[in-house]
Amino acid sequence: MEQYERIRRDRRDKGMSIRRLAETHKVHRRVVRQALADAVPPPRKSPDRVSPALGPYEDTIRRWLTEDLQAPKKQRHTARRIWQRLLDEEGAAVAESSVRNLVARLRSEIAGEQVQVMIAQTHGPAEEAEVDFGEFTAVIAGTAMRLHMFCMRLSHSGKAVHVAYANQAQESFLDGHVRAFEAFGGVPTGQLRYDNLTAAVIRVALGRERFEHPRFIALRSHYGYDSFYCIPGIDGAHEKGGVEGEIGRFRRRHLTPVPRAASLAELNVMLAAADTADDDRRIAARAETVGAAAARELPMLAALPAEPFDVAAALSCRVDTKARICVRQSYYSVPARYAGRRMSVRLGAAMIEVLDPDAGVTAGRVIARHTRSLHKGSEDLLLDHYLEVLQRKPGALGGSTALAAARARGVFTSSHQRFWDAARKALGDGAGTRALIEVLLLHRTMAAEVIEAGMTAARKAGLFTAEVVAVEARHAADAARPAAPVVTVAAAAAEAGERPVPSLTGYDRLLDAEQVSA
Template sequence: MKERSRVEQFERIRRDHRDEELSIRALAEKHRVHRRTVRAALDQAIPPARKPPERVAPVLGPHVALIRSWLTADLTAPRKQRHTARRVWQRLLEEEGVVVAESSVRGLVAQLRVEVGGDRAQVMVPQTHPAAEEAEVDFGEFTAVIAGVVMKVFMFCLRLSHSGKAIHVAYANQTQESFLDGHVRAFERLGGVPTGMIRYDNLKPAVIRVALGRDRFEHPRFIALRSHYGYDSFFCAPGIEGAHEKGGVEGEIGRFRRRHLTPVPHVASLAALNLALAAADARDDARRIGARAETVGAAAARELPLLNPLPEVFDVSLSLSCRVDAKARVCVRQSYYSVPARFAGRRLEVRLGATGVRVLDAGRLVAEHTRSLHKGSEDLVLDHYLEVLTRKPGAMAGATALVAARATGAFTGAHQRFWDAARRQHGDGPGTRILVGVLLLHRTLPAAAIAAGIEAALILGSFDADLVAVEARSALLATGDTSRPVPVPLPVTASANATTPRPAPSLAAYDHLLTEAIA
C-alpha cells in the first residue's frame, strides 16, 4: 500500500512539472517533500527501492565469530548432537555471560547456518518418466480398528511414475511375504509389469546388506520375484538423502492416508479393509496431480496397455518345516494353527503366505487357515478333532475349537439343540458321540442338507447319526440334486480327514433285475 502511494505521489509531481512547469523548489513546497524526492520523481516514474537500514548488534556482534565456529564444527558432528538455536543461546548465557534474547540468537543462527553450509538447499533435477517404464514401491503405516481391535497396519504401495496410478494393499505385518505378495497383487490389478525399473529404498525384505554406492546384497526370494516378472530394480541412497529419489511414492502414501484413512477406518476384517482400499484407488482415478491437464485415470488408460504382459502367478509363500504338537497344532510365527489329529507328533510342510497358511503332507493339502493378525493366537478347526472327541467325548464341552466354531457360525443352534436332546436321551458320553457322528457328515454332505436332517431328527425325537444321514440325503434328493455330494467341512477350511465323497444309495439296479425277472 505504501509503495502504491509513493507511485501516485511521483505521478502528481511529474504532472505538475509537465503541466504547470513548476520549479523543483516550488514542487517540493507544493507537495511537502524534499527536493531530492522531486528530483527522483522527475528522473523516473517508479520510486527507487528504499535502502534497508544497517542495524548494529551491540550485544551479539562480538560473539558472531564464536557462534560461527560452533556451527562449523557441527558439520562433522553426529546429526543428533548438533547445536540448536536454543543450545547456542544457552551456551552464550552459561559460558560467555551474554544477556540476550533467544529470538535474537535464533535469527543470527539461521543466517550463519546458510553461510557455513549447514542449511544449504539441495537442488533437484526435474525428471520425465516415459509411459510404462518406471514405478516406485514403499511401505507406509496407519492405524485401523479391525474386528474391534486397534491395530497398526502396514500399507504396501506401488505407484507408476508416469501416470501416478497407485495400488495400495494393507497387511498386518511388514514381512517378506507381504512385500512379495504386494507386488503380485499390484501387477494383477494393473494388468501388467513395468518395462523398465522399479525404485526402492533399502527395505529389509529386499536387501540383506547395503554395500558401497548403489550395490546391494539382495535377498534370493526378491531376486526370484524380479526375475519372474522381468523388471530391473533401482535402490535409492540410504537415509533421508535418498528419499527424493522416489518422492512420488513417498508423497502418495501421505496423501492417501490423509484422504482415505482419516478418520481411522473401522472394518470387520483385513480383507474388508483391502476392499475399501481398492475402492479408494478406483475413486482416485478422477483426481488430477498438480496442474496436469488429464486425470490419473486418463493417463493410466494410455499407460497400462504398454506394460509387459503378466506371466503366471508367482508363489510368494515361504516353505517351513513344523512339528505338530500334542494338541494337533503347528506353531508358525508365534501363532498356532490346527491340523487333523492323526498328524500329532509328525513334521509337516507349512507354506506361509502373506494372508494364509497352508499345511501339506507329502505335497497334499491337509489344512488351510487365514494367517493370524495377532501373536499367540489359536486358529483351531473343530473338524480336526472329531476322531479324538469320539474317544474322549468329555472334552467336547470345553473344547477351544468348539468355541471358535460357534463364533464363526459353523456350529449352529440346530447342532446345539440336537446335542442337548441326544444327551438327555442317551447320556453325556453317548449323546456327544452321536453329535460327533453328525459333525462327521459335514465332510461328505452339504450343510443345508445336514441341517434338514437334524430338524427331522428333532421332530421324530430319535437321535442317531445314521438317521440324520438318511434324512439329509432325502432332503438332498428332494431338491432335485442327484449329483455326487460336494464335501463341505464344518468350517470353510480344507481338511485332510475328508473321506471320498459317495453318491446317495440307490436301488435302481435291483429294480432293473426285478423287471427282467417278471418279463
C-alpha cells in the same frame, strides 16, 4: 515517489532552478538532481549493523541450529533455550530479544542452504513404477489395529494399487507385487523404484549397489523388470516422490475417518473400490483424468507370465502336544494324529498351508489350511482336527477352545447344540457326546445344510446315531436335487437298440412303503 513527481513537474512547468526546487520542497540539492535524473527513487540502503555482544557466539548458534536438522522435531532448540545455553555454558551477557532476532535470521539462512533444486522428470507410458509401504489404522472385527499398506504407482498415468497387510514381511511385499501386476494387467517394461526395504535388500553397499534377497531376485526375474534403489534415508525420498505423495493422499482421502471392516479381506475390497473411484480424479493441472491416462498406458505394459509368482515361504514347524504349530508367534491347529511330528508349512501373505510331512513341500498334500492371523499369540483351532481324540475323551469337548472357536465362526450351530442336548438327555453325557462327535465327522463328506436337516429329523424321531443322521441327510439332499425328466429305461434302450439297464426304482418304492407303515 510522489515527491519526485512534484519536483519534476515544477521543473517542467515552472522552470525552477535546482536551488529553488530544493528550497520549495525542503530537500537537499542532491535529492533534486536525483529526481531530475530518474523518476524512480534509488533503493534505500540498510545499514550494516555490528553485533558486538552476539558476534562471538554466532558460529556456535549456527552449529546448534544445523544439528537440530537431524534431531527429533519436539526436541529442537527454541530461541529461549539457545539464550539459556549461552548464559549457562558460554557465560554470555546478551538480551533474549537479541538472541531471538539472530536465531530468526540464521534459521532462514540455514533453510535456504538446505533447499535442493529438483529436476522435473518426464516418464514415458508403461516404462516405470514406484513401490513403497505406508502405515495406517483400521478397525478390524471391532479391534483398532495398525496396518501396512503396499502401494505400487505407475509413474506416467499416476494409477495406483493399494493393498493392506498386517505386516511388512517379505511374503506381504512379494504378494503386493503379484496383486498389483494382476490389477494392472501387465508389468512395466522399464524399472521399479524402491527404497531400501529389508524384504528386498539384505545390505546396502556403496552407491546404488545392493545385496538383494534371493526371493526378491526370483520375483523380479519371473516378471522381467529392473529395480532402482533410492539413496538411503530422507535424502532419497524425492527419488520416488510420486508414491510417497500417493500414500499420503490416499490415506487422507479414503482412510479418513478410520475405516471399519469385518476382516482384512473385506478391507482390501474397500481399497480396491477406492482405487477404481480414483480413476475420475485429475493430478494437478493435467488435462486428462487418471483413468483416461491409464487407458492409454495399460495396453503398453509387458504381458504377465503364464503363472503368477508363488510368494509363499517354506517353513518347518513341530506340532506340539495340543496339535498346534507356531508360525510367526501365532498358533494353528493340525489333525491330532500329527502331534509331535515336524511339518512342512507354506506361509503366504494371507494364508497358511500345512503339508503332509511324508510328501515334502513341492508335492505335499495339504492337510490343514488357515487364514493368517492378525494378532501375535492368537490361536486358530479347527474342531475337526480334534474329533478322533474327542471320541476317546468326550468329556473334554464342552470346554475345548476349538469348540468355542467353532461357535464364534458359526460352524457349530444351534442345530448341533439341540442335537447334543437331546442326545445327552437320552443316552447320557458320554454316549450322547460321542453321538455328536460321530455326526461332526460326517461334515468331512457331506454338506452342512443337509446334515442339519438330518439332525433335526433324527432328533424328532428320538434316534441319536450318525447312521440315522446320514440317511436323513441323504433324503434331504435328494429332495433338494432338481427332478430329472421321466424317461423309461426300456424306451431309452429300445431307441438305442440296446439291452435295458437294470433299475432299482421298484425296490426304492418298496423301502419307502415299509418306512411309512413302520
